[in-house]
Amino acid sequence: MRTRTVRSVLATSATAAVLALVVTSCGDPDSAAGSGGGKKLHIYAWAGEIPDSVVKKFEAETGIDVTVDTFDSNETMTAKLSSGSAGYDLVEPSQYTVQQLVGQKLIQPLDHSRIKGMDNLADKFRDPSYDPGNKYSVPWIWGTTGFAYNDKCVPSATSWKTLFDKKYQGKVYMLDNMLAAYIAALQVTGARATSTDEGEIEAATKALEDQKKLLAGYNSTNYPQLLSTGQACAAQAWSGTAMAKVVAANENVHYVIPEEGGSIWTDGLAVPQGAKNTDAAYEFINFTLRPEIAAMATDDGGSASTNAKAREFVKDKKALDNPAIYATDEAVKNADFLLDPGAAMKYFQQGWTKVKAS
Template structure:
C-alpha cells in the first residue's frame, strides 16, 4: 500500500512538473513570438536603455535591440534579406536610397498622432517629401570644436581653418562627404556638387589644409579634444556635446555661411513582422517627456518641439546645437548621389589623406 501511495505521489509530481514546464515553455514562446516582440536596428549607444524598459512595461512588448555602426552596414544587411527588423534608424540620404529600392514601407500617419509634436521646420525635407517613409529621431550639424585654453580668437568660419596659426593643431573627420563638403562651401558650392572639375578643385583646396592637420580620425577625436591634446577639430554637434560635457574648455560653432544638417530617422522595413509594435514605439518616443529624456541621454538635438520645455534652457538657447533661422537657411542635407559621383568623392578624399 505504501509503495502504491508513493508511486501515485511520484506520478502526480511528474505530471505537475511537466505541466509547470509546459506552462513556462508556452509563456517563453509567447514572450518571444513575433506578435509580442519588437526588433529594433539602431546605431550603438543611441537610446536611453531606461526608455526601452519603460516601453516594455507599458505595452507588454519585448524589445530585441541590435546595433550597427554605419548606414552602409545597416543597408547591406537589410538588402540581403533574412532579417525581421521592425524598425531601423537610417540617416537622410539612406532613407532616399531605401525608398528607391522598395526596402521600407510608406507610413500611415493616422497611426502616429504624436507626429504633431515634431517641429514643422524639420519635416517635409528633400530626402523624404511629406515624410512618406520616415519620422525624425535626432538631428544635428557639422561644425568646429575648439579649446579656449589653446585657441585665441577661435574660428567662426570654415576658411579660418586654413590659417597658418593652426599648424598641426586640427583634427579632421575621416569622412569624404564632410571634408569635401567643407572645401566646397569655402568655394561657394553646394555640398551636393556632382561636377567633377568642381570636386577636383575642392580636393586641391583641401590639400592646402594638410599642414594644419594633426590627424584624420573617427571616434578617436573625442579623446584628443577631451584631454587637451588638440586645439580644435571638425565634428558633429552630438559628439561635440559629449566632449564638452567632459571638458568645460571646449566650445562648438556652426559656421553661418553654411554646413551640413543631418537627420537620423525611424523607418519601418518592408520585411517587418510587427508593424503594430513599430508604430507604438515611434509614438512612445514622440511623447515629449520621453523625447526629452532621450535627448538628455544621447546629447543630440531633438526634433520634438514639445520636448524642449523639459530640457535645460541653456541647451535649448545654445545656437550651436539649436541654430537660429539665419544659420538654418544655409544648412544643407546630403543627397543620395549617383554611385559614380560617390566614388569620385571617395577617391579624391583618399588622395587628400595621402598628401604629405
C-alpha cells in the same frame, strides 16, 4: 553610447560588399526568445540612440516585448536589410540612407493615417529634402557637422577657413570621413555641401590637397579630448555626446556651425519591407512622437530631439543651451541636409583617393 565620433557617412562599394558578407553571419532577431510571450517588436538602431529607459517604458505601457539590435554604421544596417533575412520591424537610418533604402526598395511607405504626433516635429524635420512629406521616415534625433576650437589658441572663429589657416599648422584635425571632409571643402570654396557638380568637387579636392600639409591628421575618435587639452587648436567635429561633454566641462572649447553653413544630420524610424509586426511598429513610432518620450532622447541619450514640443519636458536644461547638442535655428539657417550623391559618388571617391595619397 554612440557619438558622432564613430559615425560612418558613406562607404565605398567595395566596403559595402565586405559588410554584406560579414553581416549575413549575424543572427536573425526572430530567433531571440521573448519574455512577454505576446506581441513582439524587433528594432535595428544606432547604438545608444534609443535609450533603454524609452524601451522599458514602452514595454510597460503596451505589453509588447521589444528586442533592440544595434549597428555602428548605415552601411552595416543596409547590408543587413539587403541580406533578405533581417526580420526587423523598425530600422533607424540617417537621412541620406533613407534615400538609398527607398531606391533599393528596402523600406515601405508609411501609412500616415496610423501615425499621431507628426505636428510635434520641428519645422525643419517636416517635409525634409531627403524624404518629401516624410513619406518613408519619422525623424527621431538630429545633430550637425561643424568645427570646434580652443580659444587659448584660436581667439575666435566662425568660418571653415580656420581649418585651412597656415597659422595653425600642425594643430588642426579633420574628420577621417570622406563626405564629412568634403562638406568643409565644398563650402569653403563657395559651393553647397550637397553639390554633385564635377567641377565643384574638383575644386574642393584641390582645397583638401592644399590643406593636408597643414593638418596634424585625420581624426574621428578622440579629437574632443585633444581640443580640451590644447593639443589641437581646431578640429572639424560632429555634434553629439563626446563633443557636448567637452564643451560643457571646458570653457575654452567652443563648438561652431560655420557661417558657410555646415550640415544637419538626422536619424529616424522607418518600416522595412516585409516587416511582420507593423502594428507594434506604428505603436512605437507614435510613442516616440509624444513630447515627454522624445525628451528622454536628450536626458537619457544625450541627443537633440527632432520633437519641438519635447524641449519643455527636457530635465537637463543646460543641454538645451549646449551648441554641441542643440544648435540654434539661427546657427543652422544655412545648413544643408547631406544627401545621397548618387552617380557623383565616383567623383568624391576619386578625389578622396588623391587627397589621401598626396
